Amino acid sequence: MKKLSFYDKLNAASLLLFSPEWRKVKRARKKAESFETPDVTIQTETRKIAGRNIRLAEAGPVDAPLVVLLSPFPESILSYTGCWEALTEKCRVIGIDLPGFGASEGDRKDMNPSAQGAHLAAIFDELDLQNIHLVAPDVGMAAGLDYVLNHNHRLASLAVGHGIGAPGPFKIAFMTNMLAKFGFMRFTTGLLGAGPLIAFTSKIGAIRNKANAKQMDDYKRSYSGRAREVVHWFKDFRSRAKELSTRVNEIELPTLIFWGELDVLFDSSNAEHLHAALPQSKLQILPEAGHTSWADQPEMFADMIVEWVQTES
Numbered sequence: 001m002k003k004l005s006f007y008d009k010l011n012a013a014s015l016l017l018f019s020p021e022w023r024k025v026k027r028a029r030k031k032a033e034s035f036e037t038p039d040v041t042i043q044t045e046t047r048k049i050a051g052r053n054i055r056l057a058e059a060g061p062v063d064a065p066l067v068v069l070l071s072p073f074p075e076s077i078l079s080y081t082g083c084w085e086a087l088t089e090k091c092r093v094i095g096i097d098l099p100g101f102g103a104s105e106g107d108r109k110d111m112n113p114s115a116q117g118a119h120l121a122a123i124f125d126e127l128d129l130q131n132i133h134l135v136a137p138d139v140g141m142a143a144g145l146d147y148v149l150n151h152n153h154r155l156a157s158l159a160v161g162h163g164i165g166a167p168g169p170f171k172i173a174f175m176t177n178m179l180a181k182f183g184f185m186r187f188t189t190g191l192l193g194a195g196p197l198i199a200f201t202s203k204i205g206a207i208r209n210k211a212n213a214k215q216m217d218d219y220k221r222s223y224s225g226r227a228r229e230v231v232h233w234f235k236d237f238r239s240r241a242k243e244l245s246t247r248v249n250e251i252e253l254p255t256l257i258f259w260g261e262l263d264v265l266f267d268s269s270n271a272e273h274l275h276a277a278l279p280q281s282k283l284q285i286l287p288e289a290g291h292t293s294w295a296d297q298p299e300m301f302a303d304m305i306v307e308w309v310q311t312e313s
Contacts, residue, residue, distance in 0.1 A: 001213060001214075001217045002216070002217045002220040002221055002224075003213070003216060003217070003220075004195060004198065004199045004202075004216060004220070005195060007195065007196075008193075008195030008196050008198070008199040009199050011192055011195075011196035011199070011200075012196045012197075012199035012200040012203060015175060015196065015200045016200065016203060016204065018174070018175070019173065019174055019175050019204060020174055021173050021174065021204065021264035021265075022203075022204055024262070024264060025203070025204050025207065025262065025264055025290065028207050028262050028288070028290075029206075029207055029208075032207050032208045032288050033208065034208050034209070034210060035208060035209065035210070036209075036210045036211075036212050037081050037082045037209060037210070037211055037212045037215060037295065037298075038081070038082065038212070039212055039214060040081050040082075040084055040085055042057045042059075042077065042078055042080070042081060042084055042095070043057060043059070044056065044057045044077070044078075044095075044103075045057070046103070046104075049122070049123050049126050049127065050119065050122035050123055050125075050126050052099050052104065052105045052106065052119070053104065053105040054096065054097065054099065054104045054105070054123065055076075055077070055096075055097040055102060055103040055104050056077070056094055056095060056096045056097070057077055057093075057094070057095040058092075058093065058094045058095075059084070059088040059092075059093055060087070060088035060089070060090075060091050060092040060093045061091075061092055062092055063092075064090060064091050064092045065091050065092065065131075065133060065156075065309045065310070065313045066091070066092045066093075066094070066129060066130075066131060066132050066133060067087060067091040067092070067093045067094070067132075067133045067135060067305065067309060068093075068094050068095075068096060068124075068129070068132050068133070068134050068135065069087075069093060069094070069095040069096070069135045070096055070098055070134070070135065070136045070137070070139075070140030070143060070144065071095070071096065071097045071098055071101050071102040071104075071139075071140065072137050072138035072139060072140065072162075072292065073101050073138055073139045073230065073233065074194060074197050074198045074201055074219060074223055074230070075102070075198075075201075075211075075215070075219050075292070076097050076101070076102030076103060076218055076219060076222050077095035077096065077097050077102060078214070078215045078218045078219075079211075079215065079292065079294070079295055080095060080294060080295075081212070081214075081215060082209065082294070082295055082298030083294055083298040083299070083301050083302040083305075086298070086299065086302035086303070086306070087302050087305060087306065090306045090309075090310075091133075091305075091306065091309055094127075094129070096123065097222070098110075098116055098119065098120075098139060098140060098143060099115075099116070099119045100226075100229065100230060101139060101222075101230070102222045103218070103221070103222045106229075107229050108229045108232040111229070111230065111232040111233040111235070112233070112236075112240060113142035113143060113145070113146040113164075113240055113243075113244060114146055114150070116139070116142065116143030116146060116147075117143055117144075117145075117146030117147040117149075117150055117151060118150075118151070119143070120143055120144070120147040120151075121147060121151040121152075121153075124154050125154075129154055130154050131154070131155075131156040131313075132154055132155045132156060133155070133156055133157045133158075133159065133305075133308070133309045133312065133313075134147075134155050134157070134158050134159065135159045135305060136158070136159065136160050136163075137160065137161045137162045137163060137258075137293075137294065138162050138163050138291070139163065139233060140160075140163065141160040141161060141162065141163025141164065141165055142163050142164050142165055142240070142241075142244060144158055144160055145160065145165045145244050145248060145251070146244065148251055148253060149244070149247050149248075149250060149251065153253075155253055156254075156312055156313065157253060157254045157255070157256070157308065157309070157312040158251070158253050158254070158255045158256070159255070159256040159257075159258060159305065159308060160255065160256075160257060160258075160274075161257060161258040161259045161271065161293065162258075162259060162260070162263055162265070162266050162291050162292075162293065163266060164237070164240065164241035164244060164245075164266075165241065165244035165245055165248055165274065166241075166245055166248075166270040166271065166273045166274035166277070167245040167246070167248065167249075167273050167274070167276075167277045168245075168269075168270075168273035168276075168277075169269070169273070170238065170241055170242075170245070170270065171266075171267035171269055171270060172265065172266055172267070173204070173264050173265045173266075175200075176234070176237075176265055176266075179231065179234040179237070180234045180235075180237035180238055183235075186231045186232065186234055186235065187228075189227065189231050190227045190228030190229075190231045191227075191228070192227070193224075193225075193227050194219075194220065194223035194224065194226065194227040194230070195220060197223075197227065198216070198219050198220065198223070201265075201291070202216075204264060204265065204290075204291075205263075205265055205290050205291035205292050206290050206291070206292050206295060206296055207260070207262050207288055207289060207290040207296050208288055208289070208296045208297070209292065209295040209296045209298075211295070245277075248274065248277050248278060249277045249278065249279065251278055251279070252279050252280060253280065254280045254281075254282075254312050255278050255280060255281045255282070256281070256282050256284065256304075256305075256308045257271050257274050257275050257278070257281055257282065257283045257284065258271075258284045258285075258286060258293060258301070258304065259271035259283075259284075259285055259286070259293065260285075260286050260289030260290045260291060260292070260293035260296060260297075261285050261286065261287055261288070261289060262288070262289060262290045263289070263290050263291045263293070264290070264291070265290075265291040266291065268285060271283060271285065282308075284304055286300055286301065286304075
């Protein structure tokens with residue numbers, strides 16, 4: 001089973017030293033009641049969908065409302081382990097590793113919102129999914145927004161958070177901004193490999209939660225040898241964020257905006273700007289939660305999604 005190595009942790013510690021947001025997160029982590037994600041098995045499979053090997057997981061009653069969960073980065077659909085059982089008790093849930101992320105096939109050509117939006121259209125069409133309640137945090141947020149804006153979507157509702165697409169001042173962490181701004185930073189990060197990036201995010205992105213051994217093994221295996229490709233997500237980051245933000249007011253779909261109050265990678269003020277721009281939106285700020293709010297507050301997150309889905313079904 002793959003673990004974070006001393007090399008991964010050392011490089012992550014170096015990145016944290018240069019991250020001004022780390023002090024805030026460190027204080028919050030000391031005050032919070034921490035826990036490790038329970039060892040819940042999510043049965044996954046890989047299917048050839050729209051010409052790509054896509055990893056997904058499916059569980060829950062077949063006649064229940066359909067919830068589709070999109071993978072975050074640098075994690076995978078296993079990031080939802082803590083809330084999986086609660087969600088699948090009330091909903092039919094399909095988790096999807098986006099192309100190029102998690103264990104799904106992809107390369108640098110997939111590292112932009114328009115490519116991901118097109119992939120979602122192809123995946124949903126091939127699987128013939130209808131009346132989808134799409135839950136799309138992190139990289140999934142950009143994919144979900146692009147899908148709704150540029151395709152004949154199949155959604156009943158949208159739930160987004162912790163990503164790009166909010167209008168107004170776009171507030172992101174120092175290191176995220178460096179990756180977006182400088183090709184040298186992307187090159188160096190790709191050269192170091194995915195391990196330090198996973199270790200860094202697991203520290204600065206979580207307040208209460210610690211990923212279990214099975215999750216960490218999956219994240220490391222999923223991104224092994226792929227860091228150089230995946231960091232291209234941050235190329236032209238701000239211009240792509242602006243392209244989405246100038247059009248989000250066109251989205252009339254019921255939209256839940258969720259954000260961890262202590263997310264320092266994508267500040268929670270972004271959620272407020274997005275909420276103000278969307279015609280039919282509801283804003284939920286999760287307390288004692290960072291960038292991976294669904295992992296920091298799994299019970300609260302599951303209850304929030306189930307209540308939202310039942311309201312919008």
